Amino acid sequence: MAGLTVLEVLRRLDSGPRGLLETQADHRLAHYGENALPARRPVSWPARFARGLRDPFTGVLLCLGLVSAAVSSWGTACVITVLVLVSCALRSRAEYRADRSAAALRELITTTATVQRQAGPASAPRTREIPVDQLVPGDVIRLTPGDMVPADLRLLRASSLTVHQAALTGESKPVTKFPLDAPGRDPLADAALFEQPHLCFQGSSVASGSGTAVVIATGAGTRFAGAYGSTARRRGESAFDRSVNGISWILIRFMLLTPPLVLMANAALRGRGLETLPFAVAVAVGLTPEMLPVVVTAVLARGATILARRHEVIVKRLPALHDLGAIDVLCTDKTGTLTQDRPVLHCSLTPDGRPGPEPLHWAAVNSLWTLQLADLPAPDPLDEAILDAAEPEGYEYEGVAALPFDPVRRLAGALVRRPGRTGPHTLVVKGAPEDVLDRCTRVRTAGHDAEDTEIDSAARQRLRELVEAKAAQGLRLLAVAVTELPAGLPAELPAELPAGRGRLTSADEHGLTLTGFVALSDALAPTAPDALTALARSGVAVKVLTGDHPGTAAAVCRDLGLAIDPGTVVTGDRIAELSGPALAELAARTTVFARCTPEDKARVVAALRESGYTTGFLGDGVNDLPALQTADIGLCPRDAVHVTREAADVVLAAKDLTAIGHAIAAGRHSTGNIVTYLRITLSSNLGNVIAMLAAGLLLPFLPMLPAQVLLQNLCFDAAQLTFALDRPAPAALRGPATLRPHAFLRYITGFGLLNATADLATFAILTLTVPGSGHPAGQAAFHAGWFTENLLTQALVMLLLRAGRPAPAPICLAAAALAAIGLLLPLSPLAPALGMITLPGLYYLLLASVLTLYGAGLALANARHQRRYGDGSS
Ligand SMILES: Nc1ncnc2c1ncn2[C@@H]1O[C@H](COP(=O)(O)OP(=O)(O)OP(=O)(O)O)[C@@H](O)[C@H]1O
Numbered sequence: 107m108a109g110l111t112v113l114e115v116l117r118r119l120d121s122g123p124r125g126l127l128e129t130q131a132d133h134r135l136a137h138y139g140e141n142a143l144p145a146r147r148p149v150s151w152p153a154r155f156a157r158g159l160r161d162p163f164t165g166v167l168l169c170l171g172l173v174s175a176a177v178s179s180w181g182t183a184c185v186i187t188v189l190v191l192v193s194c195a196l197r198s199r200a201e202y203r204a205d206r207s208a209a210a211l212r213e214l215i216t217t218t219a220t221v222q223r224q225a226g227p228a229s230a231p232r233t234r235e236i237p238v239d240q241l242v243p244g245d246v247i248r249l250t251p252g253d254m255v256p257a258d259l260r261l262l263r264a265s266s267l268t269v270h271q272a273a274l275t276g277e278s279k280p281v282t283k284f285p286l287d288a289p290g291r292d293p294l295a296d297a298a299l300f301e302q303p304h305l306c307f308q309g310s311s312v313a314s315g316s317g318t319a320v321v322i323a324t325g326a327g328t329r330f331a332g333a334y335g336s337t338a339r340r341r342g343e344s345a346f347d348r349s350v351n352g353i354s355w356i357l358i359r360f361m362l363l364t365p366p367l368v369l370m371a372n373a374a375l376r377g378r379g380l381e382t383l384p385f386a387v388a389v390a391v392g393l394t395p396e397m398l399p400v401v402v403t404a405v406l407a408r409g410a411t412i413l414a415r416r417h418e419v420i421v422k423r424l425p426a427l428h429d430l431g432a433i434d435v436l437c438t439d440k441t442g443t444l445t446q447d448r449p450v451l452h453c454s455l456t457p458d459g460r461p462g463p464e465p466l467h468w469a470a471v472n473s474l475w476t477l478q479l480a481d482l483p484a485p486d487p488l489d490e491a492i493l494d495a496a497e498p499e500g501y502e503y504e505g506v507a508a509l510p511f512d513p514v515r516r517l518a519g520a521l522v523r524r525p526g527r528t529g530p531h532t533l534v535v536k537g538a539p540e541d542v543l544d545r546c547t548r549v550r551t552a553g554h555d556a557e558d559t560e561i562d563s564a565a566r567q568r569l570r571e572l573v574e575a576k577a578a579q580g581l582r583l584l585a586v587a588v589t590e591l592p593a594g595l596p597a598e599l600p601a602e603l604p605a606g607r608g609r610l611t612s613a614d615e616h617g618l619t620l621t622g623f624v625a626l627s628d629a630l631a632p633t634a635p636d637a638l639t640a641l642a643r644s645g646v647a648v649k650v651l652t653g654d655h656p657g658t659a660a661a662v663c664r665d666l667g668l669a670i671d672p673g674t675v676v677t678g679d680r681i682a683e684l685s686g687p688a689l690a691e692l693a694a695r696t697t698v699f700a701r702c703t704p705e706d707k708a709r710v711v712a713a714l715r716e717s718g719y720t721t722g723f724l725g726d727g728v729n730d731l732p733a734l735q736t737a738d739i740g741l742c743p744r745d746a747v748h749v750t751r752e753a754a755d756v757v758l759a760a761k762d763l764t765a766i767g768h769a770i771a772a773g774r775h776s777t778g779n780i781v782t783y784l785r786i787t788l789s790s791n792l793g794n795v796i797a798m799l800a801a802g803l804l805l806p807f808l809p810m811l812p813a814q815v816l817l818q819n820l821c822f823d824a825a826q827l828t829f830a831l832d833r834p835a836p837a838a839l840r841g842p843a844t845l846r847p848h849a850f851l852r853y854i855t856g857f858g859l860l861n862a863t864a865d866l867a868t869f870a871i872l873t874l875t876v877p878g879s880g881h882p883a884g885q886a887a888f889h890a891g892w893f894t895e896n897l898l899t900q901a902l903v904m905l906l907l908r909a910g911r912p913a914p915a916p917i918c919l920a921a922a923a924l925a926a927i928g929l930l931l932p933l934s935p936l937a938p939a940l941g942m943i944t945l946p947g948l949y950y951l952l953l954a955s956v957l958t959l960y961g962a963g964l965a966l967a968n969a970r971h972q973r974r975y976g977d978g979s980s
């Protein structure tokens with residue numbers, strides 16, 4: 107449809123500029139289905155289950171199962187299958203529950219689109235907000251800054267519209283879009299589809315300006331769904347990938363190496379052949395923390411559920427909770443996040459700093475006509491405050507053309523004329539004082555005999571000082587300027603020409619006459635000071651990145667209790683000059699960044715990430731989008747614009763910024779639990795494997811039958827699921843929680859060797875107390891003895907390797923159950939079936955002393971580790 111004229115497109119879609127009839131829309135919704143990307147639809151139970159199978163651990167386990175089946179070791183194959191099925195089922199259940207607990211909150215923040223529809227053929231079209239999934243082809247919709255482009259669209263009208271298409275084209279700068287009536291004849295027709303100016307695509311978002319468009323494709327029919335299917339974000343490796351996934355991949359390599367090593371060692375030293383394969387497979391399974399994916403999902407799901415319930419925080423992807431715990435720098439924007447973004451007019455000042463109505467009057471004319479001509483359904487809070495405060499004099503003028511506000515230019519321009527009068531038009535510009543002053547050559551003195559004088563450098567300096575002084579009071583200042591443009595010229599060129607190209611352009615905004623300033627005040631968000639204090643206390647550095655004036659930013663930060671020197675505020679132009687290490691160094695030592703463009707915010711965040719910080723970004727506006735996508739974790743308040751909410755990983759659904767502190771604590775808690783689980787499980791698995799390999803080589807028989815290895819493994823796995831319910835040490839919650847794979851591997855190797863020593867000591871007492879290892883009965887006793895010892899040491903490790911507080915009841919119960927199984931199974935009637943027999947009493951006596959020594963060693967080594975590293979993380 108890209109080459110058709112607007113009329114042809116509307117005719118094909120059986121629609122019109124007034125929009126669809128409600129009944130038509132209902133029929134189409136039934137016919138085309140909901141407008142949701144296939145990847146975003148709710149996931150069914152079987153699909154969730156199948157997704158679990160794609161996990162790398164499960165993959166390796168399945169391979170080991172296949173190997174076992176190939177050598178007809180059916181018992182092993184069955185145990186592995188059961189492990190895989192149980193772990194997938196447990197994982198999908200945890201995910202499902204986490205999803206459901208946030209579902210109600212998610213309703214609060216569903217993305218909507220402004221659609222224009224008619225109740226009946228004769229009625230006037232009405233605009234209203236509907237959830238984007240209700241859009242159908244043929245719908246006519248409005249676009250405003252911060253909107254997601256909800257479907258594939260053909261533009262009907264646009265006013266300085268620019269869209270972010272980074273998700274589609276990788277281009278990070280917004281691109282201009284404008285309607286073309288007959289694009290087939292346009293020289294741009296050969297450009298790639300996403301570059302076409304008259305089409306907007308699902309997956310992009312509105313950066314500035316506004317427009318009206320007709321929906322040409324929805325749901326799975328959009329280009330985005332066709333090209334990408336899902337919305338993978340290309341932000342690089344996250345903290346979760348670096349830690350949990352990093353460890354997983356190291357382990358998987360070990361697992362894959364183990365069976366061939368065992369086979370080769372047994373062949374070389376003992377002359378055994380392929381009959382040791384089931385044992386080798388069992389050893390590899392024994393090394394695997396099969397339940398790692400389950401425990402990770404269960405821990406994160408539980409944390410997310412509690413956060414949703416207690417603090418109304420929505421975690422959109424579970425790994426984001428882990429990353430929250432790792433945040434050590436939180437960047438936040440100011441307006442709308444730390445302040446309420448409900449500005450009220452404080453004063454209207456003439457250029458000499460005295461109160462006077464003229465600046466407010468012109469500001470209101472500008473606000474009114476930029477709003478009207480840009481077709482925005484709702485004014486921006488600054489414009490709203492200006493219109494509320496001004497007399498409705500704007501109606502004396504008639505708007506001709508407008509250049510709506512955009513956060514890079516920091517200006518808004520409106521071209522107006524007096525109705526019925528000929529003569530030049532007036533261009534009214536308002537915006538950030540620095541940017542307006544740069545374009546002013548004259549200044550208007552106040553009073554009845556208003557006259558314009560040239561601005562000399564002394565006057566310019568005085569104006570800057572006035573701005574500084576007002577900003578230092580925490581006021582948001584806009585400068586207002588006017589100029590005359592000859593009528594008939596560029597503004598009234600034929601309407602097909604896109605706005606911003608040939609009509610009013612930013613090039614017209616020069617040679618202006620300053621009429622004065624309007625100052626607005628914006629109250630702090632009530633919970634912001636507490637939230638910042640709590641963050642500082644929990645070891646998270648806070649940085650403020652704002653588009654506002656440095657003086658205003660500094661004053662607001664002072665009110666919030668952030669300690670900064672006024673001279674240390676860095677402005678956007680500094681950021682733009684620097685790159686690489688210089689920028690990273692500046693970003694690390696600066697607390698407040700002012701006059702940032704959206705790009706500047708993103709560059710600061712990227713520089714912080716590159717220097718190794720785990721960075722969160724909290725923001726609410728379109729100008730925050732690039733930074734939010736660059737950060738490790740994007741957070742937004744509930745009132746954020748659609749696109750920001752869509753891009754954020756974490757949404758604060760309550761109007762309470764202290765929820766961030768709770769979310770970070772929950773993240774640390776989750777990471778702490780995962781780390782405890784991993785330490786315990788890996789150090790004892792590693793110990794067992796070392797012992798098994800050593801015994802396999804020292805003994806003339808297999809130290810444990812494959813079935814026994816798998817059985818003890820099943821018992822460990824079941825017991826370790828209780829770590830999802832653990833409480834980490836308070837020290838683990840005090841600072842950012844990260845897991846550094848190398849330090850971690852050192853830890854588990856140390857404790858693994860300790861564990862192996864206990865095993866080897868047990869072998870020694872077994873050879874002493876159980877004679878005749880040449881006979882089957884002697885071997886069965888050996889197997890039983892080691893089985894008992896293994897489960898008992900595992901129980902000890904579960905209780906002693908934790909940091910800080912005593913273990914909660916479920917963990918104690920699980921450890922007790924392990925000990926009971928270890929002691930009672932070899933005595934039970936089941937023992938012969940498992941290849942074990944009853945042991946002599948002397949063995950238990952000696953075992954008790956080995957375990958006492960082991961327990962003491964464990965406690966000592968753990969206490970030393972705690973002293974050295976303090977927290978629960980590694
Ligand atoms: N509607 C508007 N018309 C004219 N100028 C505006 C308008 N809105 C904002 N400005 C000017 O542009 C500047 C930058 O605005 P921007 O939206 O990028 O950031 P901000 O809202 O000031 O702060 P933050 O980045 O903390 O949300 C503002 O400080 C103000 O001077």
Ligand SMILES: [Mg+2]
Pocket residue numbers: 439440441442443725726727
């Ligand atoms: Mg903002």
